[in-house]
Amino acid sequence: MLFEVFLSTPAMEAVFSPAAVVQSMMDVEAALVRAQSKAGLMPASAAQAISSLCRAELYDVPSLLAAAPAAGSLAMPTVQRLRETVALFDPAASVYVHRNACAQDIVDTAMVLCTREALRILDDDLQGLCGQLLDLARRHGAVPMLGRTLMQPAQVISLRYKVMNWLMPLVRSAEMIRSHAREALRLQLGGPVGTLESLGADADPVSRLLSEDLGLPVAEMCWHTQRDRWIRLATELGVLCGSMGKLAQDLALLAQPEVDEIVEEPKDGRGSCIALPHKHNPIAAQQALAATQRAPHRIAALLGCMSQAHERGLGQWPAELAEWSSLMGATHGALIALRRAMSTPDIRTAKMRANVDAQLGLVGSERLELLLTPRLGRQRTDAIIQELIRRVRQGQGSLMQMVRQAMDNGELPEGSMSVRELSDVFDIPAIAAWADSRVEFTLRQAGQRLELLAGQPFV
Incomplete structure (x- = not known):
């Protein structure tokens, strides 16, 4: 939709594009037949015939999307077209398409694959933003600035203390997102009611082979209606959005001409005003705020989707799918906007001191x-x-x-x-130095934690 362009990013739009999602579903179908072939449940030639046609570019993706509402799931028309296409080349192989799985298995696992890619992108940019803030804190020692409470001047803090107040929640989110991703990004394979009854004794071997093919851990149970791990991951993205919203709000307030302490660097005409040439608007902060503003509603909707009936839900699951990619897009949109704001910020330390002095002690x-x-x-x-x-x-x-x-x-x-x-x-430099000392250990720890994250591959 038109205004989503301002809140998401091309990277997230690509990961969750119709073609990408359909391709992920095809990847699951291809892996499924390979796993069953290795388990001796179908001829290798059939698995080869099916997997060779699991390529989204071979299909009319818009027509699949158009057929999905009436079918109740994007998997239904996708599987049908795959089966028809396989039948054109190898009629005997077509009977093995989508065997022993249900539509939700395919869609959920495809969304896990898409989400894994999306989170890798998010992780890179979140670490990038944390690195920018860490560098900013390291470069500015004992710089006095006003601490403000209830929107009013309070006491003297330091710029380093302020930046660490922004940084630490982001570091914790980077760690927690990885932790929740390890739990949530799992294979979904349960068949119609979750028991894989049709596979019998081959249920566990096929699950293991499919898991190895896709690089996804096997869950201890089918999670068709066990959405807790999945939604915990979403809520951590919501927490990240909240922390980024705080940073964006602070940047916008600090950029006000009456404050004039940290200002986004004007670049490529960004922030200019058509009507008022003297204005320089904090556009990156605006974009980040707009993107994060929607996260609480997304999270509330996702939590509401957890009340799924019996062994397979009804309307909650499609609603969850619709919210998921928007949450990912908004989170990355805010990250990219803040990375742009913090790439070359104009840090006006003299103005910070002047604002302290203007309080007349x-x-x-x-x-x-x-x-x-x-x-x-x-x-x-x-x-x-x-x-x-x-x-x-x-x-x-x-x-x-x-x-x-x-x-x-x-x-x-x-x-x-x-x-x-x-x-x-009234020793202002000493007070700022004291504020710095209060985050000296935290600053070192933040650097170590970010190095640890950088040294470990994402899920």
Whole structure:
């Protein structure tokens, strides 16, 4: 659909294109006959004849899609056309097409194959985004910036601390997606009700041979209506989208001219405004936000699809299939947008410091309170600090200046703090360095965890 173009990527569109899905179904059918041939359940010549015709380009894919709604499954017209085509070349072999499997076996396993490819692409780009953030954190040490809570200036943090706040959820998702993929990406082969009764004693050998052919583990049971592993994988993609949405939102807020701390690099006219030439819009952040915005609805729909009746569901399974590829596309769309945003971001450290300084020392109010309370008591300290803050907001000077005035005119008792203590309260570089120290171990750990991921092949 038209507006899906803005939320997905060509890579995901290719993986879940009609031709790719049909080809994956054909791959399953071809592997199925090879497995049964090796198990002695059909002639090798029949398996060869069938597998040689399991090529999507030989078929009119749009006509298969058109026939699918009335058939109730894309597998039905696909198998029928395959059987008819095989019969043209080898009538004897056609009786072995799709034997001992059901439509859901073929579609589910095909979707597992497509999803495996999709997740490999996602994994590469997720590691790429994590690497960009890790490099950004490593390159910027003890850079002061405002920490903001409830959309208001709060205290001083550091740029490194901010970036690590973005990075760590993504690292955890990269690990968890692999873990859930190992569990979820399994062969589906159960026959009509899951028992493979028609195969009898050959059920396990055929399953094992098919598993080896497709490179998919055998599940301990048919999972026609056991969708828990599959949906856990989806929910982790939803969590990833949530973390990426947070990053995109922060980038958009930091790019506001009133803040102007991290700005997407204008490239190839990206972000320009037709009506207002002075504007530079955070397009990558917008695309990532738009893509991730839909993930909660997808996940909710997929969870709703778990209530499948008895041994084979009715409407829930087709609904699940429809949501699956859209979730994959949106997740990758957000990843690519954020990778673009973080490829060459304009990091304005001077503006970060200027925004801290513009608070006129109010970011040190808690440190001042913690220093004075043991010496003056809470009630007196609160009253003094609130009065000093009021003067700062009236434009009389910075909080440090107001404290010095209060010490000079006796509002603060003599000896309530030393000059060194007062300086330490408002030592912005030291506060930023402290924020860095709080993520020093995490930064090293993140690098190690990403190296481990890079060194291990995906499922």
